[in-house]
Amino acid sequence: MSIIIKYYARYRELTGKREEELQYDFKNISQVMEALEGKYPKLSKDEGKLVALNGRYANRDSVVKDGDSISLFPPVSGG
Amino acid sequence: MDLERYLSQISIKEIFPEGQRKIADTTVLVVGLGGTGSVMSELLVRMGIKKIILVDDDTVELSNLNRQSLYSENDVGELKVEAARRHLISINEHLEIEMIPERLDIDNGENIIKKSDIVLDGTDNYTSRGIINADCIKLETPWIFSAVEGTSGYVKAIIPRVTACLSCMNYPEEGEAVPCTVAGVLPSAVHSIGALASSIAIKTILGKESGNLYFFDVWKPLLESVSIERNKSCKTCGDGN
Numbered sequence: 001m002s003i004i005i006k007y008y009a010r011y012r013e014l015t016g017k018r019e020e021e022l023q024y025d026f027k028n029i030s031q032v033m034e035a036l037e038g039k040y041p042k043l044s045k046d047e048g049k050l051v052a053l054n055g056r057y058a059n060r061d062s063v064v065k066d067g068d069s070i071s072l073f074p075p076v077s078g079g
Numbered sequence: 080m081d082l083e084r085y086l087s088q089i090s091i092k093e094i095f096p097e098g099q100r101k102i103a104d105t106t107v108l109v110v111g112l113g114g115t116g117s118v119m120s121e122l123l124v125r126m127g128i129k130k131i132i133l134v135d136d137d138t139v140e141l142s143n144l145n146r147q148s149l150y151s152e153n154d155v156g157e158l159k160v161e162a163a164r165r166h167l168i169s170i171n172e173h174l175e176i177e178m179i180p181e182r183l184d185i186d187n188g189e190n191i192i193k194k195s196d197i198v199l200d201g202t203d204n205y206t207s208r209g210i211i212n213a214d215c216i217k218l219e220t221p222w223i224f225s226a227v228e229g230t231s232g233y234v235k236a237i238i239p240r241v242t243a244c245l246s247c248m249n250y251p252e253e254g255e256a257v258p259c260t261v262a263g264v265l266p267s268a269v270h271s272i273g274a275l276a277s278s279i280a281i282k283t284i285l286g287k288e289s290g291n292l293y294f295f296d297v298w299k300p301l302l303e304s305v306s307i308e309r310n311k312s313c314k315t316c317g318d319g320n
Contacts, residue, residue, distance in 0.1 A: 004135070006206065008231070008294060009228070009231045009294075009296065010228075010229060010294070018237075032154045038304060044112070044231060044281055047251055048250050048251040049190060050250075050292070050305070051251075052305045054304065054308060055304070055305060056250055056306045056307070056308070057091075057243070057305055057306065057307035057308065064209055070305065071305070073233075073294055073305075075205075075250060075251055076226040076228040076231075076232055076233060077204055077205050077208075077226055077228070077251075077254070078114075078203050078226060078227050078228045078232075078262060079111050079113050079114060079116065079200070079201050079202050079203040079225065079226060079227065
């Protein structure tokens with residue numbers, strides 16, 4: 001299966017990408033995040049990452065299907 | 080209602096005909112008078128709220144002046160609530176203002192929040208937002224989450240038991256801020272997020288806000304809307320709490 005990962009804000013600098021395609025049979029968001037945190041270890045330091053699956057908030061158990069688009073937003077605290 | 084003052088906004092279909100009266104009847108609490116808090120306070124006052132409560136224990140610093148629009152050079156060293164009061168009264172002399180020169184915390188949060196109809200988040204740290212979230216859910220007071228860093232930020236209306244709250248989306252609930260002078264923030268991003276949060280506040284007052292999370296990057300520029308379902312098992316706003 002093929003999925004698209006889109007990065008936002010400082011995650012673009014952290015990964016050096018705006019988006020990328022991953023090809024692997026992921027079952028859920030948890031597996032996708034494990035793969036991404038392995039590829040970009042600095043991602044794992046950020047608690048409270050916001051993950052959206054096809055424009056809707058996704059939790060770790062959300063099921064991933066071929067052609068899905070996953071957006072990754074960092075937590076932000078400033079005001 | 081002062082028709083002449085608000086003529087240009089009353090005539091838009093999103094507010095006409097009853098919206099202006101609802102805006103005027105709303106008591107707004109702004110927690111944190113930094114960059115976003117400055118913009119939200121000023122816009123809501125200009126749009127016609129009659130009563131505002133300002134909470135901040137800080138004083139104005141020179142490094143605030145590039146983005147915090149309530150203050151000018153003469154205010155450096157003064158309490159932010161006092162300098163803000165002076166600025167806001169100069170916009171509308173009939174405005175009722177309550178100043179609370181304290182940091183909102185777990186001890187005073189509930190008593191401060193219960194004075195208001197809606198809370199605007201101008202804070203700069205996870206801990207304060209965690210307190211606002213918990214107290215607003217308990218008191219059933221809607222609040223507008225906003226946060227900004229670099230060239231982008233977030234805005235979300237949190238309407239207790241209706242929309243997802245911060246805990247529903249696993250937003251960190253504890254932790255101090257990295258100061259803007261260290262993390263870096265673009266002043267136009269601060270103003271854009273403050274303006275977007277003001278619009279979402281007005282929509283919430285008028286009962287027209289969905290509760291989506293909005294991500295806005297002013298540099299790309301780019302606006303994304305993420306739909307977030309309320310978690311009915313949420314530890315803060317879940318049905319069992």
